Amino acid sequence: MTERQLIQQAADGDARAIRTLYDRYAPRVYAVVRRIAADDELAQDYAQEAWIRAIRALPTFRGDARFSTWLHRIAVNAALQAIRKAETRRKREAPMPDRVPVGPKRSDALLQKRLERALDALPEGMRRVLILHDVEGYTHDEIGDVLGVTAGTSKSQLFKARAKMRDMLSSLDGAAQEHGAEAWGSI
């Protein structure tokens, strides 16, 4: 069965087709919303919302873009809108630690863990731009569309985010060298 046929069946409400699409794309959807949300529980909520929206909108999917791209955009929008709603409710930003409790570079897996934790610790505005640009490969124009900012603002935020990440990671490397690798055993 082609993906187009699969999508058509899912649009008709076929449970097995929807499950197949979910199995195929859930890791991609979850990854982007998890990184935007910086929180496991929120990420699950956002991913679920993204899937609900996508399945609801499937009959309108015309195939102009790749399905994965279309779904990815829905996931990003769902996460960003949910965060905006939460921000409106809280009227404050959650406190962000200045330093990230991550350890020295020991393996790719550990490097990924360090990066993920550093991403979680970035201020939200910077994190969104950094994830969309450096992780997800959006252009500044696309980021501008999604976030409602200018391409120039997107660039500015990106450079600050990269610098902040570098600062956090290098501080940790220095601390790890001072205190020894075992100091990071709790990671």
Add this chain to the structure above:
Amino acid sequence: MGQHLNADTLARLVDHPAEPGEARHLAQCERCRTELTAMRDQTDALGALPELLPPVGDWDVLEARLRSEGLVRDRGLFDRFGLARTPGWMRAAAAAVLFLGGTGVGAVLGTQGALPTAGGLSGGDAQFAQAATLESAAEAVRRAERDYVTALTRYQALLGTDGEAGAMADPSRMAALEYLVAASQAAVRQAPADPFLNGLLASTLAEREATVQRLASRRDTWF
């Protein structure tokens, strides 16, 4: 050599060309070159971050939401048991029965006996009430599904091959309909604001009304 390049400038140089002054500085300053290399490595590593698996049980939660919003239909269930031509109102009522557990339906439809009492519905409720985990709840739903399909198969046979009023006697049909109405009403009592369940109840009531009118019409002709 001048001042070192600041962090924002180095971040820009990750994927933008350097201005002539910046390029001259980089050519002479090992510290800035090292920092720029580190920032490029960091950016490459971000781009290579893997996809992440959603938590275990994520699909079960999503599937429940999709069903509650009417975005999923189990075409396979009816097709699998040769019930593709089952009338729409019966499918709707089936969902209400499934909601309650469905275990009492097999008894009433299989025997064409007396309608179940309120206790007949509670058996299905108990299955779900006792389900302590998502897996056990799913198993209870699967059991209810099997019971219901068995009952629906019998009902289909009684109705005849066209799925409408056929071989089944109207009193038996009415008895089964009364049960389905009761099941739908019980479902609505549990979730009074649920538009889907209210829709099921309305469909079943409409079918019962149509059957009553058909019976009344036949009596008029007979007399």
